[in-house]
Amino acid sequence: MTKQFASVWTREPRQPKTSGLRREQIITAAVEILDAEGLESLSMRKLGAKLGAGATSLYWHVANKEELLELVLDQFWGMVQIPEPERASWRELLTTFAYSLRATIRDHSWMASLVGQLPSIGPNSLQLSDRLRRAFVQAGFQGVDIYLASGTVISFVLGQVLPEIAWQKASAEIDTDGMMRVMDELAGDYPDMLADYRATVPTDPEVGRAMAFDFGLLCVLDGLAARLRNTPGSA
Template sequence: MTKQFASVWTKQPRQPKASGLRREQIIAAAVEILDAEGLESLSMRKLGAKLGAGATSLYWYVANKDELLELVLDEFWGMVQIPEPEQASWRELLTTFAYSLRATIRAHPWMSSLVGQLPSVGPNSLRLSDRLRRAFVEAGFRRVDIYLASATVLCYVLGQVIPEIAWAKAYSADEIDADGVLRVMDELAGDYPELLADYRATTSTDPEVGRALAFDFGLLCVMDGLQARLRDMSESG
C-alpha cells in the first residue's frame, strides 16, 4: 500500500499552552543537545528536562520525534549562507553556498544523518532552494537542468563532508599515528613504489589542510563542468 506523505509543515502550528514554551525555544534546545551529544542522545524526555517541562508537554507542539527532527533540519538550512542571485554571479553564489554548507555541516554534524531521511519542505529549505533555482536560471540553465545542476553541487558537498564526519567520529586527531600509517603503507604497498612515492609527496602533514585543498579542487571541477555544460547548450542553440 502506498505510504501517504506527511510532514510537520502541513500542520498548523499550535499556540503555546500555559507552560509558555514556544516552537522556537524547543528547536533551539534540541539543536543544543544535538551539537553537544549527537543525534543518538536526543530524546523527548531529555529535551523536556532541558526546557523544564515534561516530555508529554512537548507533544502539544510535535506529534513525535520525527516531526521535531524535521523542524531541526529546517533550522539547519536556515544557517547556510547564500546571497541573493541579483547580488552575485552564479559561480560566486554557488561557491559561497558550497563553503557555507560545508562549514555548517561540520559545525552541526548530526545533519548528515537526517538529510535524505526526512523531508526538507520547511520555509528555510524552500527559501534556499529558490535562491539556487534563480541563480541557475540567471546563469542560463533551463528546465530540469536547473535542478540537476543544483543537486550536483549539493551532492558534491555532502560527498566531501560526510566521510570527514565519519572519520572524526571514529578517530580523534590525537589517535592517528601518521608515522605508523606510513609504515603500514610501506609494508602493504611495497609492490607499488610510484604510488608510495606519490603518497609521501602529496599527503599533507596537516589533515585539515589536505581536506581544504581537496574540497577546493573538487568544487572548481564542479563549477568548470557546469560552465562547460552551459557553453555546450548555448552552442547547440
Template sequence: MAKEFSSVWTRPPRRPRSTGLGREQIVAAAVELLDAEGLEALSMRKLGVKLNAGATSIYWYVANKEELLELALDEFWGLVEVPEPEGESWRTVLTTFAYSLRAGMLEHPWVGGLVGRMPMVGPQAFERSDRLRRAFVQAGFAGLDIYLASSTVMGYVLGQVLPELSLMRAGGGDWDYEGAMAVMEDLAAGYPELLADYKRAMPTDPAAARAVAYDFGLLCVLDGLEARLPTGRSAQPRPS
C-alpha cells in the first residue's frame, strides 16, 4: 500500500504562544545544531536545551523531528542563489544555481542526508524551482523537457557533491598526494602511459582537482542541454 503523503507544509503554522518562542527561532536553532553536530546528533531534547525551552513549547510548532527537518531543509533552500531569469541568460542562471548549491551543501553537509528523503515542498524550494523553470522556458524548452532539463542539472550536482560529503563523513581529509602517487606507481607499474598522463594532467591539490572536474562536467551538461534546443535559439537573455 502506498504511503500517504504528509508534510509540515500541509497545515498552517500555529500562532506564537505567550512565551515569545516562534517557529523561526526553533528552525534557526535547529540549523545551528545541524551545522555544529550533524544530522544524526540532532534531537528535540538538545534543541530544547539550546532554546532554554520545554518540549511542550517546541511541539506546539512542530509535531516531530521529521517536521523540524523539513523546515530546516527549506531554510537551506533559501540560501541557494538562483538569479531572476529575466535579464540573464539561462546558462548564467543554471551556472549560478549549480555552484551555489554545491557550496551550500559543502557548508551544510547535513543537507545531503535529507535530499531525496524529505519532500521539498516549502516556499523557498518552490521559489527556486520556479526561477529554474522560467530560465528553461526562456531558453526554449517546453513541456516535460523543462522539468527533465532541470532534474538533469540537479542530478549532476548531487552526483558530484554527495560523494564529497561521504568522504567528509568517512574521516575527512584528502589523500597525501605524494604518498598516493608513490603507491599508484607501484600498483599501476604495468600502465606507464596511464601514470604519465595522470601526473601530467591532474592538479596535485585534491580540492582543485574536484573543482576542475565540477567545472568540466557542468559545462558538458549545459552544452548537451543547449544542443537539444530548437535551431536558432540563443543562450542570451531576451530583450526587455
C-alpha cells in the first residue's frame, strides 16, 4: 500500500513553549552532532542530552527523526552560496554555486546520505532552486531545459564529490603505496598508460581532485553554452 506523503514542511511550525526550546536550537545542535559524529550517531535521545531537554521538548517541534533530518537537510542548502541572478552572469553564478556546493558537502559529509532520500522542499532549498531557475531563464534556456540544465550541474557536483567522501573515509585503512605497486604489476602490459599516469596525475590527491572538478565543471558549462547556442529562439 502506498505510503501517504508527509513532511515537516506541510504543517505550521509550533511556537516554543515558555522558556522552551526553539526549532533553530534543535537544528543547530543536530548539525553539530552530525558534523562531529556522523549520521549513524544522531538520535533523539543524544540530541536531547546535548540540549539538556527531554523528549517532550523535542517532539513538540518534530514528530520523529525523519522530520528532524528534513530540517537539517534544508539547513545544509542554506549554507550553499548562490548569488542573485541579477548580479552575475549565468556562468559566474553556476561557478560560485558549484564550488560552494562542493565545499559545503565536504564540510558536512552526512548530507551525502540524505540527498535523494528525503524531500528538499524547505525554504532554503526552494530559494536556491528559484535562483537557479531565474539564472537559466535569463541565460535564455526555455521550458524543461531550464530544469534539466539545473539538474545537470547539481548531478555533476554530487558525482564528483560523493566518491571523494567515500575515498576519504576509506583511505585511512588503505595502503596507498602498496596499492600503487600492485597496479604497476597488474597493468604491466600497458606501459604507455602507466607512463601517462605517472607523468600527468598529481601525487597529491587533493590537487588531483581539484583539477578534476575544474575540468569537469568547465566541460559542463561549455556544454550548456553550446546547447543554448543551438536552441532556436534563445537569447
